[in-house]
Amino acid sequence: MPAPPTPTDLTAARAALVADDPALAKADAVVPPFEWRARTGGFAGLLRMIVEQQVSLASAAAIWKRVVEGLDGVLTPEAVMARDVAALRGMGLSIQKATYAHEIARAQVEGRIDFHHLERLSDAEAVARLTAIKGVGLWTAETFLMFCEGRLDVFPGGDIALQEAMKWADGLAARPNAKAAYARAEAWRPHRAVAAHLLWAWYGLVKRGDATV
Known part of the structure; x- marks a missing residue:
């Protein structure tokens, strides 16, 4: 897995973003330096993203611990394929997530x-390869490439928090839909992935009451 961008890389990217698009200046002014949201990559990284989706942070951590055990x-x-759906459900997964875990494992085993x-693939090629797996949607593929592979120019336009922050940045009456966000x-x-990190950080600050729109 490529190394995630360094703090120096992120500072330079943020400066370039604001210089090219002053709409990001307000977010940049209040968001302190941040680190990349680096996560474990590969099969285990994607499996964990699927396991943790649509549950609270505490529940996600607890379920993932049970899966690892x-x-x-x-x-x-191979280890996932050796457990049937019932066994995976016993680890805390829903039927749907257990099925998706098998689909991801089968895709690797079968060479898909x-x-x-x-x-080695371009961003677009990697997204296409990932979303061809049942259970891996566009948002999951894009965030996997960002967090687990450190790709700097991936942008999950379907993310609601990003859309809301984009609305604030551009002074819009309503947040853009996914097509408009892309x-x-x-x-x-x-530097689209750096912009995403910046907007996510701003969104978090505003929601906590630590910054304004």
């Missing part, structure tokens, strides 16, 4: 995706 710490496609060499983010190439 249930797989005896062996986080491989190779997590060891995913970094189009707007084109102005932030080749």
